[in-house]
Amino acid sequence: MEPSAPEEIAREPLFVVRNLDKVYGRPGRNSTRVRALDNVSIEVRRGEALGLVGESGSGKTTLGRLLVGFESPTAGSVLFQGRDIAQMRRAELGHFRNMVQMVFQNPFASLNPFRTVRDVLSSGYRRRIRRAELRTQLVEALERVGLHESMLDRYPFQFSGGQRQRIVIARALTVQPSVLIADEPVSALDVSVQAQVLNLFKALQRDLGLTIVMVTHDLRVVNFLCDRVAVLYLGRLVEVGERDEVINSSWHPYTRMLMSAAPNGDPEVRSTRPWVSSELGAAAPPEEGCIFAPRCWLREQLGNPERCLSARPESRELPVEITASPGHVVECHFAEEVPHYARLAEEQLAASDGPALPGMGSLR
């Protein structure tokens, strides 16, 4: 079923991820096997900026790498414009590589110390083109990210972190991709430089119509850049929705907790919140039932229902009567109860001056 009309193509998602599993380690050796992604299904729409958020170890980077084709899925599939990346032939893969580019986390590791900016930027050009023409293109590529042509013959070690990340972005753009997958592109930079790079992403998205998938643990980045947010927890996608809905009025207890963990400038408030105390690393994912149940505050509030431990919640789309916009997907048996109990606890907090509940407008 090939889409015919242009608007149909525009509406068709760029990426369709279906029931994706990624397990690291050798089959048969259960002790060394790590389940990085567990039954993840998500779509990336054309022209949007999608944020993948979660704690470290949640599988957000793995998902990003699967989207670029750097890893192959253990089960399930990643479709790009309707074609499975794992099934692509050489020519098709070349085309895919030109469409989808990655921006890496650490700009100090992603540039070869032995190669000049000119070398680095020209490696994306496969065909032989004339020197003068190549030069114009390289200068253009540099100017697009706010760097000057005099930097062409310098080496990576002569640049600051922010400049390096611009070079990395410029390199990704030399093949004129339509999608950028960015893996924590600003986390290695200091705060003043982060803003510059994020502004660059925003400008590029606006000017070139890029689709951006932003892997990040930084909610400020999400707030600034993303249209939609997907929240991962221990390899499972627990919530996907419009950015404002996920951040401010989430329907998943984990998302609420994650939002409350964001620093809000008042050290006193954060330190009294009980739900952010438990370490992710300490929690081995439970074999059955909800993956978040061992840490779930909502479950406590509801009186520890048996269902959370026995049945793994299906990922389901919430009805439009509840959410403001369609397509809000959540993985929780009691998602509808979340706002009520969150408000309840917030009121208790206000009355008792004790621990606060997560997510109540503290972020903005």
Add this chain to the structure above:
Amino acid sequence: MDVPQGGVRAITIRAIVNNKRALLGTILVAAVLLFTLVGVFWTPYNPISFGGGKSFLSPSWLHPAGTDIYGRDIFSRIMAGGQTSLSIAGVAVAVAATMGSIIGVVSGFIGGIVDVIVSRVVDLMLAIPALVFALGIVALLGPSAQSVTVALSVVYMWQFARVIRSIVISVRNKTYVEASRGLGVSPIAIIVKDIFPSVVPILVVQITTALAWGILDEANLGFLGLGVQPPSPSWGSLLIEGREYLFDTPWLSLGAGTMVLITVLGVNLLGDGLRDIIDPRSAEK
């Protein structure tokens, strides 16, 4: 230009002149080569025939390095022997470095089952004592300068392969290699442009040590009756000839030893200097 250069392109006459070690190394290597080249065409005395000169003369103006047991001028023998030593060691190391690099890069870059098999073969080859291995090969091919060269190439190759494989493995998973792959750069181009530059510094060091061993191993083989046969001189055989009389007439070995020393020192310095010039990070000296 205040912009530092790096890579093989950075090796210019100017860069060598500006780098003390590279300059000194170049001078030493050039001197050794010139000395040897002259020795091919002219020596003060006949280096081979027993000309009836006196034995065991100590160094003098007439015989700068003295005379040996048969009364031959040792200085002339050193001049004539350089050709054998340098060509055997040089060619053997060049071949070994090339073959070893190819084996190491292929094994390290491809990985998986190929790497496992190649690594085991390399381990096996390294487990055989070098001299015994070389002896076997020379015995198989028959004693001659060519078979010594072949033998030393085959023996040295595995050391190169192992060292280079380990570097390739450490570089293979760097993010910048992944980035090139993501841009659709071909594996050959990735090896040449992204991986090989990291190999070069270690390769240079490895080559300099192998060259010194090459000169000595050629002599060892000659001493055992394989390889270049007496009376043709080589530095190694001169060293070994003098060993018996080391306490009474040390100059028998001293001249050839000095030449080996100068050669190795020159190559070492040159290698060090080139490594500095190639690495852009050390370019702002």
